[in-house]
Amino acid sequence: MSLMAHDHTGFIPSLRRIYALVLRHTYLLRSSGPRILELMYWPTVQMILWGFITMFLINHSSWIAQASGVLLSAVLLWDVLFRGQLGVSLVFMEEMWSRNLGHLFVSPLRPFELGCALLTMSLIRTLIGVGGAALIAIPLFHFSIFDLGLPLLAFFVNLLVMGWSIGLLVSGVVLRYGLGAESFAWIAIFAVQPISGVYYPIATLPEWLQYIAAILPSSHVFEGMRAVLFDHVFRGDLLLHAALLNVVFLTAGFLSFLRFFKIARVRGQLLHVGE
């Protein structure tokens, strides 16, 4: 009897390999309580900080008073974007730190499948990190981001996908330039924060920056979030813009990752990466 399943191509074998890698990182996550706590630590600290700022500003800012949850919603949704990107990059770098890429890529695993596994782990890590902070906010500040209802799901998905796209690009850069470029994983996303209008409307930006903001899915999401909180309307047009841009972002993210992977095969970097 054959040891192996006969079919190595197609959708099901591909899912099996993606699951194998997700399992690998789940083993890692569950083996360490501090790792899980660490996932929740920064989102929770940020949420507490902005929760107190909100309590102060409610009595000192008419804008905040109109929608007291705007800052807490913004900070939690921003963390979806940040954790989404970081989840992809850190999980990929974990393979580099453990010098495991050589074994992975002589197995039948395709680079695209590795990418899909990175996205799945990013989703799990984001749900643990941001989800934990969102739950803690309920008793602490009597604020539930879940009150946003279905629009929350649309915001979450769009920000997560944008985070994935940047995470794939960053992973490719780290593969190409080595672990010397790993700090890029921590700082890359902050380049888009000022122009995403996380804490203020896009109209605040100078006109020329507003054009740049228009090509970021995140700026449409945060504008949409404020529309729900201040005007109690769900802006389908903003969601559509964000979703279309995300199709472009995710495609570019995957293509850049695959391109950097090819360069790594030319330069021999799959065997010579590590601590």
Place this chain on the structure above:
Amino acid sequence: MSPPVVSVSCVSKHFDSVMAVDDISFDVRSQSTTALLGGNGAGKTTTLSMLLGLLLPTSGSISIFDTDMLRDRYRVLPRVNFSSPYVDLPRRLTVRENLTVYARLYGIIDIAGRLKALGEDLQIGRFFNRPYGQLSAGEKTRVVLAKALLNEPELMLLDEPTASLDPDTADYVRGMLEAYRKRTGTTILLASHNMSEVERLCDDVIMLRTGKVVDRGTPAQLLTRYGRQNMEEVFIDIARERKLDRVLGDQQVVKK
């Protein structure tokens, strides 16, 4: 005669101005154990990496099981495996977790049964539940070898398979590889610096120096050709670029 399992034709690899492998060609016969020998920097690891598709050659073609590795490597990879002391497994995962992940990547059906068999064959069962990073170098080498045997590969590429092992364990592993080859008829291509290992395991030797194939033959043929008593002396002759005719000439002088 059956076609070669591995066929390398006019393969070169250069990194910027450094020529790591220079226009090499060779075949590896089915069910043989072939050694790729050479000093440090001779191009062994580069050649193995290109065979596995981890590294793209600058020019030339590589075919395994009659399949072009540059175009269709994913058709071949389920039938191949690899071990190297220079490529690690995740250190914080236990041995069992590591092997389970790779068993799933290779599509092994009865994972528990396969792990049990490998645990017995390689005597690693007793540390299945220990993190890989806490193992000794010799234990790690055996676990990586277990990973390389998970899918019962038809072609194994082994980079220094007994590095870091004490003589007793190394002897055990060599015996295990011999028995495995006899049982399954697998083809083995190994890079090694251990010449007694090469004499014991290999029926074909390819000698590399500065990225070129400089000689080839069975261990017995090479010993006769260079007039030496063991492969270590042959290795030194080749690595130090002693010309074959000079080696033979020296020997005739000694005989006189």
